[in-house]
Structure formats: structure tokens, C-alpha cells
Amino acid sequence: MKRFLILLTILITIQGFSVQYTIIKSPLVTYSKETFRKENAELEKSVTEFSSTEGIKKMAKLYSLEHFKRTGDLVFFYNSAVALGNSIAQSNVESSIKIEKIEYISNTKAKVTLKSKIKDISLLSEKEIETIRNTVEQKVEKKIGYSLEQWKNKITSQKEAEKVFSAYSEILGEVLGNKLKTVKQTKIQIKSYTFEKIDGKWRIAN
Numbered sequence: 001m002k003r004f005l006i007l008l009t010i011l012i013t014i015q016g017f018s019v020q021y022t023i024i025k026s027p028l029v030t031y032s033k034e035t036f037r038k039e040n041a042e043l044e045k046s047v048t049e050f051s052s053t054e055g056i057k058k059m060a061k062l063y064s065l066e067h068f069k070r071t072g073d074l075v076f077f078y079n080s081a082v083a084l085g086n087s088i089a090q091s092n093v094e095s096s097i098k099i100e101k102i103e104y105i106s107n108t109k110a111k112v113t114l115k116s117k118i119k120d121i122s123l124l125s126e127k128e129i130e131t132i133r134n135t136v137e138q139k140v141e142k143k144i145g146y147s148l149e150q151w152k153n154k155i156t157s158q159k160e161a162e163k164v165f166s167a168y169s170e171i172l173g174e175v176l177g178n179k180l181k182t183v184k185q186t187k188i189q190i191k192s193y194t195f196e197k198i199d200g201k202w203r204i205a206n
Contacts, residue, residue, distance in 0.1 A: 024103040031107065039110075039202075043102060043195060046202040047112060053091045060084045060169065061162060068161050074151060077161070081168040085136075088173025090118050093180045100190065108197040109205070113190065119180040120187045132175055139171045140164075 023036065031039060049055050064080035067073065097116040104110045124132075141147050144167050146154050155161050194205040 021099040022101040024101065026103075026105055028106045029104045031104070039104075040102065043110060043112060043202050044099065046195060046204075047099065047114070050204055051097065051114075053088055056084060056087050057169075060165070065158060065161055065165060068155075069158055074155075077155075077165065078151075078168075081165050082172065084165075084169035085172025085176060086121070088169060089176035089180055092173060092177030093119050093183075095119060095186075105194075110195050110202070111192050112195055113192045116189045116191075117186050118189065119183045120185045121176075121180065121183075123183055123185055124179065128179065132172075132179060136168070136172045136175050139175070140168050143167045143171070 023040070025031070025036075050059070060080060064077060064084075067080075068077045095116065095118040097114055099112060100115045101113040102110055103113075137148055144164055151164065155164055195202045196205045197203075
């Protein structure tokens with residue numbers, strides 16, 4: 001679950017790593033020059049996979065829906081759907097991300113610093129946000145067949161939870177994405193994430 005929430009803070013789809021980035025290694029790292037090339041390429045692939053819109057969607061279903069199944073926590077369920085919708089919206093307006101730095105802590109652990117450029121959603125007015133919310137709720141209610149106020153009583157199975165979660169996040173992504181196309185200003189986010197090599201593959205650490 002923590003891994004899913006971390007991924008959602010990235011918010012955007014990888015566009016490719018055409019720019020050089022800094023590589024730092026600790027004394028514990030024993031890679032050869034050729035091994036560094038191989039590990040860098042594998043880390044790039046893992047970052048792309050887990051940060052893509054489709055990757056985030058998969059993580060959302062895996063962590064949010066499993067959490068809901070265990071706890072019935074509708075607040076977490078709703079917030080996760082909103083976060084995923086925001087991620088989809090940003091990917092729909094050609095946001096971008098690149099690796100700034102890879103710091104190898106050991107042969108099996110690395111901290112990857114990502115620099116992302118996203119549309120500045122904070123520039124939307126309260127009225128615009130309210131309009132988006134109302135539009136999304138109307139579209140979701142039409143698609144699932146009942147009002148959002150009835151979630152608590154209607155979502156009684158994992159299948160129904162997945163239907164509502166997917167409908168809300170996809171519709172929010174579409175509606176918000178269309179609105180963000182009118183926002184010209186972007187903002188830069190720089191965040192670091194720890195990756196671990198498990199069973200021969202780099203994965204975001206828990």
C-alpha cells in the first residue's frame with residue numbers, strides 16, 4: 001500500500017530518458033563499468049514501468065482494493081481514486097519526467113531522484129474545482145447506476161469496488177485532463193525514491 005501511495009505522488013507518465021543523469025556510488029558498490037551500464041538500463045526500465053499510467057493503475061487496484069477488502073475504509077478508497085485520477089489527468093496533458101540522479105547505496109539498493117514537470121493544478125479556482133467535482137460525480141453516477149452517497153451500502157464486493165474505483169479515477173482523469181489543457185503554467189517537482197533489486201529486478205522499496 002505504501003508503495004502505491006508513493007507512486008501516485010509521481011503523477012505522470014515517463015516520456016523517456018534522453019538526458020544524462022548523475023551517478024553516485026557508495027564504497028559498498030562493487031560494480032564494473034559494464035555492470036553499471038546494465039544496472040542503469042534496468043533501473044530506467046523499472047522506473048518507466050512503475051511510473052507509467054498503466055503501471056499506476058495496476059498498483060492502484062492491487063493496493064487500494066486489497067486495503068478496502070481488508071478494512072472497508074471508504075475514505076482511503078476515495079482518496080486513492082482521486083489520486084489516480086489526478087495521475088491520469090497529468091499524463092493526458094503531456095507532463096514529463098526525467099532521472100536527475102541515481103545513487104547506488106549497495107549492489108542491491110539505489111536511490112533514484114526524479115525531476116518532473118506537471119501542470120500546476122493549484123492555479124484552478126475553487127469554482128473550477130467545484131465544477132469538475134460535480135461533473136465527475138454526475139458522470140460516475142450515470143455509469144455505475146447509483147449516487148456516490150450510496151457507496152457505503154452498495155460496495156459490498158471486490159468486483160463492485162473495482163467497478164466504482166475504475167469509473168471514478170478514469171472519469172476524473174478525463175474531465176480534469178481536459179481542464180488542465182487550458183492551464184499554461186507548469187511546476188517542477190523533485191523527489192527521490194528507493195529501489196531494491198529483488199529476484200534480479202529493481203522494484204520500489206516498501
